Amino acid sequence: MSDGVYERLGGRKGIRAVVNDFYETLTEDDELSGFFEDADVGRLKDAQTEFLCEAAGGPESYDGEAVREAHVDVPLEPSDVRRAVAVLRETLESHGVSEDDVDAVTAVIAARERELVADGTP
Numbered sequence: 001m002s003d004g005v006y007e008r009l010g011g012r013k014g015i016r017a018v019v020n021d022f023y024e025t026l027t028e029d030d031e032l033s034g035f036f037e038d039a040d041v042g043r044l045k046d047a048q049t050e051f052l053c054e055a056a057g058g059p060e061s062y063d064g065e066a067v068r069e070a071h072v073d074v075p076l077e078p079s080d081v082r083r084a085v086a087v088l089r090e091t092l093e094s095h096g097v098s099e100d101d102v103d104a105v106t107a108v109i110a111a112r113e114r115e116l117v118a119d120g121t122p
């Protein structure tokens, strides 16, 4: 990701605020809320905050479960991942993030699609 994304997002605090709103919307989304019925959303937000902070060039390092292992029991389809990426895009835009930075951050999640979807290969 290009330099300065972490700073432009407002560092850990700004990224945390985006992640909070992202998961509020995901858990209320008609297509995706069902996946989160039994989820510990606090843990998911913590994991996503670390993941995006690192991806944005911050000092954090994501040390959560590998993305494939974390979702091995979650029956996500490619369309679900794309829907989540669209929600993330809207959330970043609502936080006033520039188009280039929105593209860069959403690309990080979109790039993990194959690891997120249930394809039977843990």
Ligand code: HEM
Pocket (backbone or CB within 6 Å): 032, 035, 036, 038, 039, 040, 043, 044, 047, 048, 051, 064, 065, 067, 070, 071, 074, 076, 080, 081, 084, 085, 108, 109, 112, 116
């Ligand atoms: C690539 C970035 C992502 C990371 C780093 C990540 C991380 C995680 C982690 C660590 C867990 C396990 C949480 C726990 O042990 O309690 C998890 C579970 C889960 N993730 Fe993700 N996730 C990502 C993207 C997504 C996306 C795009 C979706 C789309 C809807 C998603 C949906 C879920 C769901 C439904 C669970 C299971 C919740 C449960 O029932 O416990 N994740 N994720």
